[in-house]
Amino acid sequence: MTTPIEAIAGLVIGTVESVSPDEIRILLELDAPQATALNTGTPAAFPRLNGYVLIPNEAGATVAYISWIGIERSPYPKRAGLKDFGLIDLPFPLRKMCVSPVGTLTSRRDRVSKQTIFELSRGVVAFPSVGDQVLMPTPEQVGAIVGAKETDRRVRIGTSALAASAEIKVDPDKLFGRHLAVLGNTGSGKSCTVAGLIRWSLDASEKAMTDAGCEGQPNARFIVLDPNGEYAKAFVDRGDQLRLFRVPPVQGTEKELDVPAWLWSGHEWTAVAHAQPGAQRPLLLRGLRELKSGHHEDVPREAVIKRHLLVSSGRIAAMLNIGSTAFAGAVGARFDCARLLLSVQEDATRFAASVDLPSSTLLQTLSTEVAAVVDPRRSGQYFNDFLVSDLETVRASITKVTDAFPDVSGVAAGISEDAPVPFDVTLLAEHLDHLAAEQGGNFAAFISTLGLRIRSMLADHRLGGVIAREPPTSFEEWLKSYVGDDGARNGPLAVIDLSLVPSEVVHVVVAVLARVIFESLQRYRRLHPDGLSLPTVLVLEEAHTFIRRGKEDEGPASSPSQLCREIFERIAREGRKFGLGLVLSSQRPSELSATVLAQCNTFILHRIVNDSDQNLVARLVPDNVGGLLRDLPSLPSKQAILLGWATPIPVLVEIDELAKEHQPQSSDPDFWNVWTGKSARHVDWGQVSRQWSASTAPIETAEGRNADVAMDTPTDESSFDLDDDISF
Template identity: 75%
Template sequence: MTTPIERLSGLVVGVVESVAPDEVRALLELDAPHSTALNTGVPAGFPRLNGYVLIPNEAGATVAYITWIGIERSPYPKRSGLKDFGLIDLPFPLRKMSLSPVGTLTSRRDRASGMTRYELSRGVVAFPSVGDQVLIPTAPQIEAIVGARDDDKRVRIGSSPMASSAAIMVDPDKLFGRHLAVLGNTGSGKSCTVAGLIRWSMEAAEKSLKEAGKTGVPNARFIVLDPNGEYARAFADRGDELRLFRVPPVTGGERPLDVPAWLWSGHEWTAVAHAQPGAQRPLLMQGLRELKAGQTEGVPREAMIRRYLGSYSIRISAMLNTGTQAFGGAAKARFECARLLETIASDCSQFGGETLGTASGALAAISTTITGIVDGRRSGNFFNDFTISDLETIRSALDTLAQTLPDIGHATLISEDAPQFFDVNILAEHLDRVATEQGGNLAGFISTLGLRIRGMLADQRLGAVIGRDPPTSFESWLKDYIGDDGASNGQIAVVDLSLVPSEIVHIVVSVLARLVFESLQRYRRGHPKGQTLPTVLVLEEAHTFVRRGKDDDGPASSPTQLCREVFERIAREGRKFGLGLVLSSQRPSELSPTVLAQCNTFVLHRIVNDADQNLVARLVPDNVGGLLRELPSLPSRQAVLLGWAAPIPVLVEVDELPDAQRPQSADPDFWKVWTLTEERGVDWGAISEEWSGAPPVHDPEE
C-alpha cells in the first residue's frame, strides 16, 4: 500500500526551469514517459501538445497546458546519490516543454462521501518557482480541469482527446444564456455540432424529468432559421416535437411558411420598398396607419380641408415666432409673406366653392379677409410691412374654422408597427389615393414607390409567404412559430428558408427574429416577477444575414442593413428577456463585430483562412492563444470550446451523431454517381412545374 507522498512522487515528470507571466519552461526527467504514461494508474498519452500538467504550490496547483515540446543539448543532469558528478560534462539531449498557465486547481474533502473533490478556478493565484515539480494530472483531476465533475454541467457534448478522453459537459444556462457562436470552414462539422447541441440538450432535460419522477416533455423552445434546408432531416425522428415550416406547397407533417406582410413594421416596409425619406417614407407610414386602423375608403374631404387649415396655421405661427419678423422689414420677407397669404386665400376660395355646408361660407369669408389685407399692403409690385395683428387675425380664423370640421385623429391610434391585419394588396392603391387627396406634386413623387410595391406583390413566389389566404390570426401565428407549452406544441421549430426568394429572405429573417424578441419582451412585462420564457434562436449561415457593414444613421435603407440591426439588438439585449442566440458561420471575419462581441461562448472548428484565424485569435487571452494554432489542422468533429461555458479553453471531440440524425450537409458523392454505384434519376418536368407554378406545356400530338 502506497502513501500519499509516494503516490505524489510517482506522478512527477519534471521540474520548472524558468518562469515568466505567460510561459513556464520545464525540464523533463530522464525516466519521464515518452509516449504513454502509466503514472496515473491508467494508460494516458504523454506528452502531447495542448495536454495538461500540474505544478503544485501553496495555492493548490497551477494548471498549465503544453505549447511546445523539444530536445535541447544541455549538460548531463547531476542526480544526487548516483555517481553522475564525476562524469565528463558533455552535451546531452534533454527533453523540455513550454507551458502556458491557465488556472488554479484546489481540492477539498467531501465529508459526505469522504472523497477528495477538485475545483478549477480561472487565473493563476500563485506562479510556480524554479525547481518546483511538474506532475501528470490524475483522472479525477483531469475531469475537474475540463469541468466534467461540476454539478451544473448537465449536457455532454463530447470528450477531450488531450485530457484522457474525459467527458466534456456544459451548463445550458451558460451555453445558451449569453449567446453562442459555432465557427468553422465548410465540412468541419458545424451543422452537426449545432444539431447535436439541440438534441443532447433535449435528451438531458428528458432524462432529468424522468429521474425527478415528472411526467410531460421539456418546456423548451428552439427556433432554427435554416437557409439551406439542412435541419429537417436532423430532427425527423423527434415526431411531434418538430415543427417544420416550408415554402408552399407542403406535404404531410409540414406547415406552410407564413410571414404575412401585415406583421411587418413600418421600418421593415421602408427597407423592402426602398421608400425615400423625403415624401415617400412619411406617406408610406400614413398609409400603413390608416389601413391598419381600418380606414380604407380614403380621407373625407372635410377632414382633408382641416389638414390644410392646420398646416396654414402652423406656417403663420412660425412667422410670428421668429425673432427677425420675417413678415416685415426686408422686401423679400414682405413678398414671401404676401405670397403665402395669397396661396391661403386662393385655396380657401376653391374650398368654399365645394358643397361643404356652413363651412363653405366660412372659407369664402376667410379668403375675402386675406385678400383685403394683402391688397391693403400692396404698393405696385411690392408690399408694405404686414402687422402682427393682421397675421393673428388670419390664424385665429383658420383655427376657429378647423375646429368645426371632422377630424381623423382616430386613425393615429394605430401605429404603423402594430400587428393589425389589413389587405396588403390594396396598399399601393391606397397610397395613390392619399397622395392625390393631398394634392401638389406628391402623386409624382410616390409613383415609383407604388410600382415597387405592386411588383413585389405580383410575384407569385411571394404570395404564399407574405399573403396567406385565409390569413392566420396573430395569436395562432405566435403559437405556431414561438411555441406554446411543450405539451401541446413541439419544442423545435425549423424554418426552411431554402426556397424563399432572395428579394425578401432578409425581410423574412428579420421579421421572424424581431417578433420572437418582442414577444419575449412582452411576456416578461406581463409577469410581475419579471419571469422570462427561455428561448433559443439559431441562425445558420449567419455571415449572410448579419454581415458587417457601415452603421448608418436613421432608418435602415436596405433589408440587409435591417436584418443586421435586428440581430445586433438581440445580441445586446436578448439575454435580459430570456432569448439566447446561436450563430453558425464559416466566415467569422464577415460577421458584424457587434454581434460577435456579445457572444460569450465559442465552438471553433477547423478554420483555414488567415483573416478568420486572426479574428478568432483575439477572442481568447494571450496566454492561451497558442491553443488556436491547431485550428487549421483540426479534423472533422474536433473543435476548441472556450468562453463562458468552459472553465478553460479545451479541445473537444464532439460526439458523433448517427447518420439519420445529421443535417443534410454531407459532401456530394461525385464518384459513386459517376460510376453508377448510386442512381440519380431526374424528372425536370415535375421540378419545372413546381418551380414555375404552372402546369407543363405538352405537345398536342403526344
Template identity: 45%
Template sequence: MQDFGLIDLPYPLRKLSLNPLGTLRENPNDSDQYVFQRGADALPSVGAAVVLPPSERQLRSIVESGGERRRVKIGTSPLAGNAKVCVDPNRLFGRHLAVLGNTGSGKSCSIAGLIHWSLEQAQEICSGQPNARFIILDPNGEYSHSFGGENSAIKARIFKVNPAGGECSLKVPLWLWNSAEWCSFTQASAKTQRPLLKRALREVKAGWIGATGSTDEENKLSLRRYLSSTLITLQRDLRSGAIKTDETKFGFRLKAIRDDLEYKQGECATTRLNEISKAIDDALQATHNSFKKEGKQIDYYRAFTEQQVEIVITTIKSSLETLGGITYPEGPDEDVPLFFKGSDLADHLEILSNQENVSQYLDFLISRIRTLLSDSKMNAVIGCDGSITLKQWLTDYIGKDKAEDGSVTVIDLSLVPTEVVHVVTAVIARMVFEALQRYMKINGAALPTVLVMEEAHTFIKRYRDDVENHDAAAVCCQVFEHIAREGRKFGLGLVLSSQRPSELSPTVLSQCNTFLLHRITNDRDQELVHRLVPDNLKGLLRDLPLLPSQSAILLGWASELPILVKMNDLPKSQQPRSDDPDFWGSWVGKDEEGKQMLCSINWLPIVKDWQAGQDGEIEGEDT
C-alpha cells in the same frame, strides 16, 4: 547554441513554455477527488522544475469540473482520458452561443446534437414533453430531416414554402412588418417616400379603404379607427394653421375623406356618416374656386375658417360616440401588427400622392410595390388573406402552452424568394423578440426561447452605418444586433452558425459569451477567433486548422477553460442534410459501402415545377 527565448538552465532534460490556467485542489470530503478553479493564488517562478505531472484522474477532474449544473453531455475530451464534457444549458443558451468553422467541419451536426441532447436529458427529468422552445431559421433546408421524424421522440413543427405531408405552409404576412422593414423592402428614399409610406401604413392600419373585416363588429372597429385617425389629423391641421396656409392641400384632403365615407357608407348602418359628409361638402363649397389654363380646369381652395373645420370635427366626434369613442388617442403606430392588404397600401399611397401633389416622387414606389406583390411565389409567403391572426401566428411559430405542439420549430427558408428572404428572416426574429418582451411585461417572468440562425454571415453581415437608406440585409442585421444586446433580459438566447466569422457583425459577435470552434483555415477568420480569447490561452487555438470533423474547441462562459471536444455521435436520422455530394459514387454507380446508387434523370418534373409554379401543370408537357 544559446536559445535566447528560454531560460538557460544548468542541465535541463526538457524545456516547457506554460500558460497558467488555474488551481487543482484535493476535495476535503474525498481525497480521491479534485476541485478545479480558474486562476491561482501564487505562480511558479521562471525555471522551476515540474514536480508532478498531472495524472489522468486529475486531468479528468479539470475537464469535468463545474458541479451538478452541467447536466447535458455533449462529448468527450481526448486529451484528458476521454473525460466527459458536459455543459450547463443556462450558460450555453442563456448568454448566446457562436458555432464557427469551415464547411464540412461538423457545425450543423453540433447544433442539431446540442438541441437533441438537451431535450433528451430534459425528457428524462420531466418524464414528458419538455417546456422548451427552439426556433431554427434554416436557409439551406437542412434541419427538417433532423427533427420531427416518425421515430423521433422530439415533436417539431416544420414550416416550408411548399410543404409536404405533416409540414406547414410558411406564412409571414406583410401586415406583420414594421416601417423599417417596409422601407427596406420598397427601397423608399428618406426625404419624400419614407414619410409618406409611414403615413400610409398608419392610416391603412387605422381603417382606411380596404382594411375592413368580414363581420359587423370588425367593420365597426375599422370605421372607429378610421374616424379616430381622421379626427386627430384634422385637429392637428387646425392647430398648425394648415387650413389657412396650405388650404388647397387641406381641401383635397377633405374631399378624399368625403369619398372614403361614401365608400364606407354601406359597411356600417349609421346615419352620422351622412352628417360628416354634409359638413365637409358645406366647407368645400364655401371655399372652392377654379380657373381655366390651356383648356384645363384648375381647382383650388381658399382659406378655411375655424368654424367650418370645427363643425366637421364635431360631427366626427358625434359619430365616434355611437361606435364606442375615439381609439388610439395618438393614432395607430405604423409598427403595430394590424391586418391590412398590400393592395390597400398601394391604393392609399396613390391617394396620398394626389393629395400632396407628389406623384412624381411616389409613382415609381407604388409601381414597385404592386410589382412585388403580384409575384405568385412571393405572395405564397407574404400574402395576407386574413386566414391567420396574430394570436395564431405566435402560437404556431413560438408554440403553445407547455410546448404541447413540440419543442422545436424549423423554418425552412430555402425556397423563399431572394427579394424577401432577408425581410422575412428579420420579421420572424423581431416578432419572436417583441412577443417575449411583452410576455415578460404582462407575466413578470421570462419565457426561455432559443433562436438558431444558420448561415449567420449572410443574415448578420456587417454593414456601413453612414448609409442613408439601409437595404433589407442591413435591417435584418440590426434586428439580430438588438436581440444580441437585449435578448438575454427577456429569455431569448441566440445560437449563430457561420463559416465566415470575419464577415459577421462585430456587435453580435461581441455579445456571444460561448464559442464552439470547429476547423478554421482562413487567415482572417483565424485572426478574429484569436482575439476572442485571453493572451495566455492563444496557444490552445493553434490546432484550429488541423481539427478533424466532429471535433471542436469549447471555450467561454459555458466552460471553465477551453477544452478540445470530440462531439457525441449523432444518429443518421437526426443529422441535418448537409453531407458532401458523392461524385465518385455517382460516376461509378456505387457508394463506398458498395450499395447501388440510382442517378437517373427526368427533367419533366423540374420543367413543370419551374414553369408552372405551384400548380405543377403546363401545357404541352409531352413535349
C-alpha cells in the same frame, strides 16, 4: 503500500524553468515518460500537445495546457550527490515544453463519502516560481479539469481524447444563456454540432423528466432559421415535437411559412421598399398607419367613408391632370369617366344608409349632385363628352363631404405603423398613389417609384402565401405557432425553412421573425411582476449572410441586410435579459458583425483555415488560448475546441457522432459513386418544374386587375362593401 508523498513524487515530470503571465517553460526530468505514462494509475499519452499538467502552489495547483514540446542541447546534467570528475561536458539533448496557465485546481474532503473532491476555477490565483515541481494529473483530476464530474453539466456533447476520453458535458444555462458561436469551414461538422446540441439537450431534458416522474414533453423552445433547408431531415423522427414551416406548396404535417406583411414594422417596410427619407418614407409610414387604422374598432364609420371618397377624389384629380384625353373624346375615355362618377354616386347612396344624421344628409346630397352631372351626358348606353367643369363640380361636392367628416389619422392616432394590426397589403401601393395625388404638384411622380417597388415585390408568386395569406392568421395563433404554445404543447422545436424565400426579401423575413420573437419575450417578462423570463433559443444558420459586418458610423437601416444586422445586434446585446439565447453558425467569422461576435461568451471552433478568420477568432475568444487556436487549421471533422463561459478551461472535444438519419442535409456531394453508377440518381425535371410552378397564383393588385379588364367592360373599381370588413 505507497505513501502520499511517494505517490506525489511518482507524478513529477519536471521543474519550472521560467515564468511569464501567458507562458511557463518546463524542463522535463530525464526519466519522464517518453510517449506513454504509467505513473498515473492508467496508461496515458504523454507528452502531447493540448494535454494538461499541474503545478502545485499555496493556492492549490495551477492548471496549464501544453502548447510546445521540443529538445534543446545543454551540457550533460550532473548527477545529484556525485562528483563526476574528469568527464568532458558534451551537448546533451534535454526535453523541454511550454505550457499556458488557464485555471486553478483545488481539493476538499467530502464529509459524507470521505473522498477527495477536486474543483476547477477559472483564472490563476498564484503563479508558480522557478524550480517548482510539475506533476501529471491523475484521472480524477483530469475529470475535474474537463468538468466530467460536475453536477450542473447536464448535456453530453462528446469526449476528450487528451483527457483519458473523459466525457465532455455542458451546462445549458451557460451554453445558451450568454450566446454561442459555432464556427468552422464548410465540411468541418458545424451543422451536425448544432443539430446535436439541440437533440442532446432535448434528450437530456426528457431523461431528467422521466427520472423525476414527470410526464409530457420538455417545455423548451428551439427556433431554427434554416436558409438552406438542412434541418428538416435531421429532426423528422421527433414527430409531434417538430413544427416545420416552409414556402408553399407543403406536404403532410408541414406548415406554410407565414410572415404576414401586417406584422412588419414601419422600419422594415422602409428598408424593403427602399423608401427615401425626404418624402417617400413619411408618406409610406402614413399609409401604413391609415391602412391599419381602418380595422381599428375605435374608428367611426364616417372616417372610413371619408377614406373611400378621398380615393375617388384622387382619381378625378388624376384625370384632370392628364387632360381631356382621360375623360372626353374617345369612347373608352368617356366610358371610364362615367363609370368612375357612377361609382361615386352609388357609394354615396349606399354609405348614406349606414350612418346617422346629419352625415346621411350630406351623402344623399352628394349622390344627387353627381347624378345631376352624369344624367345630362347619358345617351342610352353611351355617354357624351364630359367637361372640365363637370369633374370639378363632382370633386368639389366630394370635398364638401370629406371636410365635414373626421380624419382616420386623427381618430386613430394611437395606431402606430409598427402595430401588428392586419390590413390588406395589396391595397398599399394604390393607397400611396392616392395619398400622393392629394398632395398635388410633382409629388405623385416622385412617389410612383415607391409604389412600383411594392407592386413588384407583391407580384412575386413565391411570396403570395408568405406575406399575404387569406384569411390572415390571428396574431395570437402566429405566436403560438412560431414561438411555442403554453408548456410547449405543440412541440419544443420549430424549424423555419427559408430555402425558397426570394433573396430580395429573405433578409426582411429573417429580421421580422427575429424581432417579433425578441419583442414577444420582452412583453412576456413585463407581464410577470416577478420578472420571470421565457427561455428560448434562436438558431441562425449561415449567420455571415444575415449579420454581415458593417461600418460603425452607419445611420438608420436603409437596406434589408443592414436592418437584419441591427436586430441581431440588439438581440446579442439585450437578449439574455429576456431569456433569448442566440446560437450562430458560420463558416466566415471575419464577415460577421463584430458587435454580435463580441457578445458571444462561448465558442465551438471547428477547422478554420483562412488567416483572417483565425486572426479574428484569436482576438475575440475570452481565454489565454493562443497556442490552442493554432490547431484550428489541422482539426479533423467532428473535432472542435470548446472554450468560453460554458467550460472553465479550453478543451479539445471529439463531438459525438449523430446517426446518419439524424444529420442535417449538408454532407459533401458523392461525385465519384454517381459518376461510376454505384449510387443511382434518377432525374425527373418534369416533377421539378411542376413543383416549381405550383406555388400560389400571384397576388392580385389593383394594377393587375386593371390590366385584365377590357376598356369597354363596365366594372366598378371604386365601390366598397361596408357590410364586410372594409380593407382600410
